[in-house]
Amino acid sequence: MPLLFIGIDPNTGDKQSPTVWVDQDEQELVFQGWKPSVALEAECAATEIPGHAKGIPDNEAVIRIPARMVPMIREACDAVERSHLR
Template sequence: MTLRFVGIDPHTGGEGSPTVWVEEESADLVLQGAEVDELLKSLVGSTEWAGHKTGIPAHERVIRMPVRTAKILREACDAAKRVSAEHRDVR
């Protein structure tokens, strides 16, 4: 697995999170962020959206990404698109 660093929240001082990477082989986004508090987690876990019950499986976490990281997330999406296109071109 190769991760391409995209960016880190500029308010972290360069340490910690939120941080965003793109996984080079799959073009998946990899996110590091603060886990949401228990109240928000319970709301997310009990919400019905578009007729589907949502829940948080034991192997997953819900993280919070501040709006100031939107630019980094857009860059990550663009990078993921490029990686995905590169893989299609190789096949």
């Protein structure tokens, strides 16, 4: 099944496009966002909390999503939950 498009940053314009999708087969949220600054990525990588080692694994990434997209993220969460209940 193709990705379910949820929404795009309403302030996108023509050059940037933070976007939210749902992968219904995998029951996962999929985000496209901005790359973080080197300093922010380093801070994320240096943070150690229980159950989370320092560093960012090669198969993971830190992204930035504007807070104005929270309603789209909620909608994506609802869509994943609905597909999970099928």
